[in-house]
Amino acid sequence: MSVLVYTETEDGKFKKAAFEVASYAKEVAGGDEVVAVSFNATDASELGKYGVSKVLNIQNDKLSKFNAEAYADALTQAAKKEGSKIVVVSQSANSKYVAPLLAVHLKAGYASNVMAAPESTDPFTVKRSAFTNKAFNFTKITTDVKIVGLSQNAFGLKENEGEATVEDFSPELKDEDFSVNVESVDKAKDKVTIADAEVVVSGGRGLKGPENWGMIEEMADILGAATACSKPVSDMGWRPHSEHVGQTGKPVASNLYIAVGISGAIQHLAGINAAKTKVVINNDPEAPFFKAADYGVVGDAFEIVPKLNEKLKEFKAKNA
Amino acid sequence: MKILVCISHVPDTTSKINFTDGDSKFDTNGVNFVINPNDEFGLTRAMWFKEKQGASVDVVNVGGAETEPTLRKALAIGADNAIRVNTPATDGFQVAKQLAKVAKDGGYDLIIAGRESIDYNGGMVPGMLAGILDANFINTCISLEVEGDKATAIREIDGGKETLTASLPLVIGGQKGLVEESDLKIPNMRGIMQARKKPLNVVEPDEAATHTEAVKFEKPAPKGDVKLVDPENLDELIDLLHNEAKAI
Ligand SMILES: Cc1cc2nc3c(=O)[nH]c(=O)nc-3n(C[C@H](O)[C@H](O)[C@H](O)COP(=O)(O)OP(=O)(O)OC[C@H]3O[C@@H](n4cnc5c(N)ncnc54)[C@H](O)[C@@H]3O)c2cc1C
Numbered sequence: 001m002s003v004l005v006y007t008e009t010e011d012g013k014f015k016k017a018a019f020e021v022a023s024y025a026k027e028v029a030g031g032d033e034v035v036a037v038s039f040n041a042t043d044a045s046e047l048g049k050y051g052v053s054k055v056l057n058i059q060n061d062k063l064s065k066f067n068a069e070a071y072a073d074a075l076t077q078a079a080k081k082e083g084s085k086i087v088v089v090s091q092s093a094n095s096k097y098v099a100p101l102l103a104v105h106l107k108a109g110y111a112s113n114v115m116a117a118p119e120s121t122d123p124f125t126v127k128r129s130a131f132t133n134k135a136f137n138f139t140k141i142t143t144d145v146k147i148v149g150l151s152q153n154a155f156g157l158k159e160n161e162g163e164a165t166v167e168d169f170s171p172e173l174k175d176e177d178f179s180v181n182v183e184s185v186d187k188a189k190d191k192v193t194i195a196d197a198e199v200v201v202s203g204g205r206g207l208k209g210p211e212n213w214g215m216i217e218e219m220a221d222i223l224g225a226a227t228a229c230s231k232p233v234s235d236m237g238w239r240p241h242s243e244h245v246g247q248t249g250k251p252v253a254s255n256l257y258i259a260v261g262i263s264g265a266i267q268h269l270a271g272i273n274a275a276k277t278k279v280v281i282n283n284d285p286e287a288p289f290f291k292a293a294d295y296g297v298v299g300d301a302f303e304i305v306p307k308l309n310e311k312l313k314e315f316k317a318k319n320a
Numbered sequence: 321m322k323i324l325v326c327i328s329h330v331p332d333t334t335s336k337i338n339f340t341d342g343d344s345k346f347d348t349n350g351v352n353f354v355i356n357p358n359d360e361f362g363l364t365r366a367m368w369f370k371e372k373q374g375a376s377v378d379v380v381n382v383g384g385a386e387t388e389p390t391l392r393k394a395l396a397i398g399a400d401n402a403i404r405v406n407t408p409a410t411d412g413f414q415v416a417k418q419l420a421k422v423a424k425d426g427g428y429d430l431i432i433a434g435r436e437s438i439d440y441n442g443g444m445v446p447g448m449l450a451g452i453l454d455a456n457f458i459n460t461c462i463s464l465e466v467e468g469d470k471a472t473a474i475r476e477i478d479g480g481k482e483t484l485t486a487s488l489p490l491v492i493g494g495q496k497g498l499v500e501e502s503d504l505k506i507p508n509m510r511g512i513m514q515a516r517k518k519p520l521n522v523v524e525p526d527e528a529a530t531h532t533e534a535v536k537f538e539k540p541a542p543k544g545d546v547k548l549v550d551p552e553n554l555d556e557l558i559d560l561l562h563n564e565a566k567a568i
């Protein structure tokens with residue numbers, strides 16, 4: 001038996017989520033082997049550090065852009081070749097796209113939004129978040145092959161001593177695998193995405209207008225954070241739609257979420273409840289966000305944020 | 321064009337989430353059920369196709385009789401026919417299997433589902449449905465155009481978006497952006513009257529296996545009170561974030 005992981009890359013480099021799914025797989029595998037599948041990775045052996053002993057590295061120009069059906073086909077062939085009974089994927093937009101297709105191909109049960117190592121492996125029961133993070137649901141996967149969709153930052157990274165052997169793998173791809181055609185990709189380069197970020201700095205309507213986002217971006221810069229916003233802010237076009245977080249926007253599962261001038265409406269909180277530590281800066285002590293936050297500062301964001309940025313810079317300089 | 325919109329019947333977002341029967345069942349007491357918000361965007365987009373390009377729009381739900389008011393609401397918004405597959409929804413795969421049967425029998429060109437239901441947040445039904453049907457699939461759609469048998473969609477990805485094309489039949493997982501929020505259709509009186517006369521067909525389920533089982537639920541541990549930091553003493557905040565929360 002082996003545990004298979006889909007290790008995502010971007011421009012040939014592994015994403016943090018790849019190391020996290022590998023760490024998780026190592027824990028689930030016990031003494032068994034962890035096999036990774038990577039697409040056009042430049043240095044696939046890096047995965048050894050996180051418990052992978054073998055990498056099936058696919059080098060194929062046709063797969064340079066993510067394509068759900070083609071990737072699902074390749075992963076299916078890898079799982080069959082390796083006789084894998086457990087497949088672990090992240091919950092990035094791409095993994096969430098590919099996992100249900102993979103589940104059908106492998107006749108596998110799939111649990112999404114998994115928050116921790118399995119409660120038990122026989123029966124195979126995992127804890128997942130449900131009701132937009134307002135509850136947890138323990139789900140038993142009853143099929144022979146099982147797919148775990150691991151929420152970002154839920155398990156963390158665990159380093160291991162070990163080496164990964166890298167094998168070339170050339171799945172047989174069919175024309176139909178490319179019947180959904182990716183025409184163009186429009187993606188900000190060199191910007192931390194909300195899904196990958198350890199820290200997310202988010203602004204709401206309390207910031208009054210798009211011209212005031214400089215201090216938010218500055219804080220994000222200092223902390224290596226992604227920027228985000230509440231829904232009205234993206235609705236009004238102050239910030240791009242891709243930054244909107246909440247129940248109808250992107251989910252946040254970062255270690256730290258800093259909300260500036262956001263009231264903390266239930267639909268906003270629904271998307272950020274999974275963030276581990278929450279900080280709110282708001283001039284209204286009655287704002288509902290204070291009930292959801294770990295730390296709060298009551299006061300005017302236009303005074304507090306610039307001061308905080310200076311102090312964060314000093315802190316970073318000392319702790320670099 | 322024949323469009324099928326998959327409607328999931330979910331507690332509205334402000335609902336209190338509680339469990340009964342030894343934390344094994346969702347407590348529906350006092351809960352107001354609505355059309356899943358992601359499906360609302362899809363349904364309104366389907367109505368746009370109907371009005372602008374000529375299309376028929378059916379809606380479907382897999383669930384017990386208690387979901388019928390939600391289907392009636394979809395009819396009041398303007399769908400032509402509703403179908404209810406008479407079996408409780410137990411897991412994503414079982415629902416996808418039932419939907420696949422409806423989709424095959426109806427010969428639909430376009431199947432619009434939501435990127436996820438806001439109750440179990442599975443995010444699996446649309447992809448599994450496409451997989452079972454062997455139809456093209458585009459997830460997290462924020463824009464969809466159809467010209468003849470060719471669809472162009474924009475998909476939200478982490479940190480940006482992607483433009484994709486595919487031929488019909490196509491299944492999408494849709495969300496906000498498919499239509500503007502201000503354009504979301506709300507049932508009016510005329511729609512509600514007409515909906516009473518529109519067909520709501522109850523079909524019996526196919527045999528379908530489940531792949532997963534919800535064993536029990538748990539609520540997160542109550543959170544401690546927020547620690548307030550004096551705006552004049554922001555060093556304390558940094559200290560707490562560094563030493564206590566280990567977040568920076
Ligand atoms: C079906 C549905 C889905 C929704 N989905 C989402 C979602 O996904 N994401 C989302 O965010 N919202 C969502 N909403 C909207 C949500 O209900 C709120 O309206 C929204 O989150 C409010 O955004 P806000 O906090 O930026 O603005 P407001 O509620 O206007 O809050 C602004 C806050 O800024 C504070 N403030 C003002 N001036 C200052 C200052 N100088 N310094 C510090 N603080 C200041 C105010 O005290 C206030 O608390 C949804 C709503 C519905 C009905």
Ligand SMILES: Nc1ncnc2c1ncn2[C@@H]1O[C@H](COP(=O)(O)O)[C@@H](O)[C@H]1O
Nearest residue numbers: 326381382433434436437442443444445
């Ligand atoms: N019981 C159901 N009946 C009809 N459609 C459903 C049902 N459950 C889920 N769907 C569809 O699948 C989408 C994603 O649901 P889920 O995979 O449960 O998160 C929903 O937005 C609906 O469009």
